[in-house]
Amino acid sequence: MDLEKLKKNVTARGMEFFYARTAEEAKQHVLEQVRNTTVGIGGSKTVDALGLYDELCKTNEVHWHWKDGALPEVYRAAEQAEVYLSSVNGISETGELVNIDGRGNRVAALTYVVGKRVFLLASSKKVCPDLNSAMDRARKVAAPANVPKLPGNRPCNTTGQCWDCRSPARGCCVMQVIMFRPMNAAKYELVLIDEDLGF
Numbered sequence: 001m002d003l004e005k006l007k008k009n010v011t012a013r014g015m016e017f018f019y020a021r022t023a024e025e026a027k028q029h030v031l032e033q034v035r036n037t038t039v040g041i042g043g044s045k046t047v048d049a050l051g052l053y054d055e056l057c058k059t060n061e062v063h064w065h066w067k068d069g070a071l072p073e074v075y076r077a078a079e080q081a082e083v084y085l086s087s088v089n090g091i092s093e094t095g096e097l098v099n100i101d102g103r104g105n106r107v108a109a110l111t112y113v114v115g116k117r118v119f120l121l122a123s124s125k126k127v128c129p130d131l132n133s134a135m136d137r138a139r140k141v142a143a144p145a146n147v148p149k150l151p152g153n154r155p156c157n158t159t160g161q162c163w164d165c166r167s168p169a170r171g172c173c174v175m176q177v178i179m180f181r182p183m184n185a186a187k188y189e190l191v192l193i194d195e196d197l198g199f
C-alpha cells in the first residue's frame with residue numbers, strides 16, 4: 001500500500017484523511033470529535049468491532065439499526081443525524097471509495113448529506129491499487145462475506161463466492177463510488193486503520 005499516494009488523492013478530493021495504527025487510536029480519534037452530537041451508523045463490522053456504539057451512547061444520541069432494530073424510523077433517524085459513521089468495501093490508492101449495499105440506507109446516508117460530518121472507518125486491507133480493483137474487491141470479497149448473514153437463499157451462502165446471481169434474495173443491489181467530492185458542504189473523513197477489521 002502506498003500510504004502517501006492514498007492520502008494525497010483522498011485529500012485532493014476534498015476529504016480529510018486520518019491514519020490510525022490501531023483500532024483504539026481510531027476509536028479515540030472519532031470519539032473526541034463527535035461528543036454531544038446526534039450520530040447515525042450504517043451496517044459495519046468495523047464500527048461494531050471498535051465498540052463505538054456503547055461509548056457514543058454515553059454522551060450522544062445514537063441511532064443504529066444493528067442495535068435499535070431494523071425499523072423505518074431508526075433508518076430515518078440515522079440518516080438525519082449530525083454525524084454518520086460507516087465503513088467502505090473498497091478503497092483505491094487513486095482516492096475513490098466504494099460501497100455495496102442491499103437495502104440502500106447506507107449509500108443513501110452517504111450520498112445526500114447536507115452539512116453533515118461523515119467518518120468512514122476502514123481497515124488498510126481494503127486498499128487496492130485502482131478503482132477497478134477496489135470495485136472488484138467490493139463485489140468479490142466484501143459482498144459474499146456480508147450477504148450470507150441476511151435471510152434468503154443465494155449462491156454465496158453455500159459457496160462463499162459471488163456468482164453475480166439474479167436471486168430475488170440478492171443482498172448486494174447497488175454500488176456507490178464516492179468519486180469526485182463530498183456534496184452539500186458535507187465534511188468527509190477517511191479513517192484508515194492499520195489492523196485487520198471488517199470484510
Ligand code: SF4
Pocket residue numbers: 139143144147154155156157161162163164165166167169170171172
Ligand atoms: S450477487 Fe448474489 S452471489 Fe454475489 S454476493 Fe450478491 S447475493 Fe451473493
